[in-house]
Amino acid sequence: MAEEMKDLALEVKNLNIRFETDDETVYAVNGISFDLEKQKTMALVGETGAGKTTTVLSLLKLVQSPPGVVNADTLKVVGNDVMKMTATELEAMRGKDIAMIFQDPMSSLNPVMTVGEQIAESVMLHEGLDEKAAMEHAKEMLALVGISGDRVNDYPHQFSGGMKQRVVIAIALACRPSILIADEPTTALDVTIQAQVLELIKKLKDEYKTSTILVTHDLGIVAETCDIVAVMYAGKIIEYGSLEEIFNHTKHPYTEGLFNSLPVMGGDRSQKLKPIKGLTPDPSKIYPGCTFAERCPYATEKCTQGFPEYKKFGATHIVACSRYDEPDFHIERKEID
Amino acid sequence: MWKYVVKRILQLIPIILLVSFLVFWLMSLTGDPVRNLLGDQATQEQIEAKRAELGLDKPLVVRYGIYMFDLVRGDMGEALDGKSVSEQFGQRFPYTMLLCGTSILLTVIISVPAGIFAATHKDSLLDTGISVFALAGISVPVFWIGMLLILLFGVKLGWLPTSGIQQGLAKSLILPTVCSSVQCLAAMERMTRASMLDNLNSDYLRTARAKGVKEKTVVWKHALGNALIPIITSIGGQISLLIGGAVSLETVFSWPGIGSYVVAAVRSGDYNVVTGSVIVLTVVVSLVTVAVDIAYAFVDPRIKAKYTGK
Numbered sequence: 237m238a239e240e241m242k243d244l245a246l247e248v249k250n251l252n253i254r255f256e257t258d259d260e261t262v263y264a265v266n267g268i269s270f271d272l273e274k275q276k277t278m279a280l281v282g283e284t285g286a287g288k289t290t291t292v293l294s295l296l297k298l299v300q301s302p303p304g305v306v307n308a309d310t311l312k313v314v315g316n317d318v319m320k321m322t323a324t325e326l327e328a329m330r331g332k333d334i335a336m337i338f339q340d341p342m343s344s345l346n347p348v349m350t351v352g353e354q355i356a357e358s359v360m361l362h363e364g365l366d367e368k369a370a371m372e373h374a375k376e377m378l379a380l381v382g383i384s385g386d387r388v389n390d391y392p393h394q395f396s397g398g399m400k401q402r403v404v405i406a407i408a409l410a411c412r413p414s415i416l417i418a419d420e421p422t423t424a425l426d427v428t429i430q431a432q433v434l435e436l437i438k439k440l441k442d443e444y445k446t447s448t449i450l451v452t453h454d455l456g457i458v459a460e461t462c463d464i465v466a467v468m469y470a471g472k473i474i475e476y477g478s479l480e481e482i483f484n485h486t487k488h489p490y491t492e493g494l495f496n497s498l499p500v501m502g503g504d505r506s507q508k509l510k511p512i513k514g515l516t517p518d519p520s521k522i523y524p525g526c527t528f529a530e531r532c533p534y535a536t537e538k539c540t541q542g543f544p545e546y547k548k549f550g551a552t553h554i555v556a557c558s559r560y561d562e563p564d565f566h567i568e569r570k571e572i573d
Numbered sequence: 574m575w576k577y578v579v580k581r582i583l584q585l586i587p588i589i590l591l592v593s594f595l596v597f598w599l600m601s602l603t604g605d606p607v608r609n610l611l612g613d614q615a616t617q618e619q620i621e622a623k624r625a626e627l628g629l630d631k632p633l634v635v636r637y638g639i640y641m642f643d644l645v646r647g648d649m650g651e652a653l654d655g656k657s658v659s660e661q662f663g664q665r666f667p668y669t670m671l672l673c674g675t676s677i678l679l680t681v682i683i684s685v686p687a688g689i690f691a692a693t694h695k696d697s698l699l700d701t702g703i704s705v706f707a708l709a710g711i712s713v714p715v716f717w718i719g720m721l722l723i724l725l726f727g728v729k730l731g732w733l734p735t736s737g738i739q740q741g742l743a744k745s746l747i748l749p750t751v752c753s754s755v756q757c758l759a760a761m762e763r764m765t766r767a768s769m770l771d772n773l774n775s776d777y778l779r780t781a782r783a784k785g786v787k788e789k790t791v792v793w794k795h796a797l798g799n800a801l802i803p804i805i806t807s808i809g810g811q812i813s814l815l816i817g818g819a820v821s822l823e824t825v826f827s828w829p830g831i832g833s834y835v836v837a838a839v840r841s842g843d844y845n846v847v848t849g850s851v852i853v854l855t856v857v858v859s860l861v862t863v864a865v866d867i868a869y870a871f872v873d874p875r876i877k878a879k880y881t882g883k
């Protein structure tokens with residue numbers, strides 16, 4: 237029965253990641269499971285510190301270790317178990333099967349190598365091109381992300397922040413990876429460039445048939461680019477479903493909070509923004525109940541006892557909230573059909 | 574780039590003038606060269622006459638001017654024994670440079686890989702082992718290491734010459750080179766390790782790894798490429814230290830370089846030898862500093878951009 241013949245790009249079961257430092261242990265990811273079908277785009281949303289970057293880094297086995305400790309029942313990238321790969325297999329996988337656009341473009345480029353060399357490097361490794369051909373390819377990649385190919389021999393410090401981000405994108409896309417992980421690819425950019433970059437990622441998805449995980453805390457971007465949404469809170473996925481399910485049939489109080497903290501385009505201006513009250517939980521503590529209970533307007537006594545079980549709603553819609561044990565519980569946000 | 578190099582060298586001139594004047598002035602305070610020359614029995618007239626003959630009756634600044642003018646033309650005056658200082662200096666200088674060269678070479682060849690290894694295997698048994706050795710190397714005085722080496726390899730085992738260069742240059746180089754390298758080795762290993770550690774967990778190394786770059790390339794190309802600046806600084810510093818350290822080292826091994834020449838000259842109060850040697854060595858150390866600055870531009874495009882205005 238496990239052989240549902242779905243073509244999976246990613247298969248993650250019970251992923252746990254903690255950071256063990258001298259003075260404390262940080263539980264960054266606590267039992268995450270999800271699948272990503274081929275050619276689909278999944279959004280990973282959540283507040284800062286939710287464990288988004290840590291989760292996606294583990295897919296490339298790039299969680300810094302020590303202090304990081306990664307455990308998972310399954311962690312498969314295009315069918316191969318990352319946890320069991322040798323160093324050589326990992327190197328062959330990275331950049332080719334799965335590539336990553338990193339969060340901080342300012343520090344993600346090697347300052348003493350030209351951008352051309354940095355793009356060409358992975359092409360030479362994975363496609364076996366010689367240096368000249370790889371540099372030609374690097375020029376094409378630069379043009380693809382909207383930078384003149386003449387600039388291959390420039391160094392990162394000669395580019396603006398937005399252009400650096402595009403170089404980071406060009407590096408990730410250089411070998412046409414089957415899976416693209418984009419960790420907040422637009423946070424460092426101003427709005428017009430944000431739109432261009434997103435457009436680019438969408439275009440590549442159509443052209444190269446990539447499967448994508450888009451990490452962001454911008455729900456507007458999610459609505460525009462993603463098929464599936466996973467909402468993370470304190471190292472757990474607390475709601476998961478199709479774009480339609482999450483946006484129109486929001487179930488989890490935290491997800492509702494995320495929507496309420498957004499300004500609504502063309503909406504009632506007099507309505508005030510309602511940011512989620514309280515602070516994100518201390519990741520070095522283990523909470524017995526729902527981690528969101530402290531901040532949840534719907535929380536009851538029961539919520540602090542045992543993490544809620546996942547309940548299934550729509551075809552793919554999964555929610556972790558104990559209040560739904562009560563048959564007529566619903567949140568304030570209206571469902572849209 | 575060339576403009577920058579020339580500019581840096583021209584900037585040295587005032588520094589060298591200042592330092593050489595200080596040396597010249599301090600030397601003039603240390604004693605009367607004429608008394609050394611003529612001995613205690615000389616009469617006042619004899620002394621006055623000799624002074625006039627040597628031009629020592631002129632004011633300090635004038636004497637300095639004359640001295641520097643001669644020095645630039647390669648004339649460092651006469652030593653007490655009447656030999657030309659320039660000639661002696663010219664014969665000895667290559668030996669000092671040779672010893673510095675082999676020492677720095679040995680240091681870099683061993684300490685840079687050791688530092689990289691220690692950084693990539695942080696907290697392993699070998700890293701700790703290397704740290705202990707490095708700490709010992711930094712703390713132990715050079716002359717003591719020299720004595721030990723001489724006793725062990727020279728006296729006890731009789732494998733290597735311990736003094737001078739009579740038994741062949743290559744063989745004679747070994748002990749002084751090892752001896753002077755020990756401290757540099759330790760200091761540079763520490764430096765390399767720290768600098769590599771700074772880089773090994775940086776974001777751009779993660780980018781490199783995410784591309785599928787082999788760990789070896791990640792370490793030796795990406796990390797080392799960025800760790801080089803402090804390492805080069807450290808190499809420059811070690812060369813200056815080696816030149817300074819030549820004084821004691823060359824004495825221990827009777828090495829026929831500038832160091833032992835200067836020590837002997839200080840003992841006998843040989844005014845011209847000391848002044849000339851110290852000034853020339855100062856110039857050499859200054860040139861090393863400039864060379865280090867120029868080397869930066871080759872390893873870091875950001876620094877190069879600053880100089881070339883690109």
Ligand SMILES: Nc1ncnc2c1ncn2[C@@H]1O[C@H](COP(=O)(O)OP(=O)(O)OP(=O)(O)O)[C@@H](O)[C@H]1O
Pocket residue numbers: 255257262263264282283284285286287288289290291300303339519
């Ligand atoms: N190398 C590390 N050492 C120790 N703790 C770490 C390390 N990397 C991440 N953490 C911790 O793990 C938790 C999750 O961090 P992560 O970077 O995954 O969050 P994030 O969801 O990506 O946040 P953001 O939106 O700010 O990027 C945080 O509490 C963070 O402090």
Ligand SMILES: [Mg+2]
Pocket residue numbers: 288289290339419
């Ligand atoms: Mg992050």
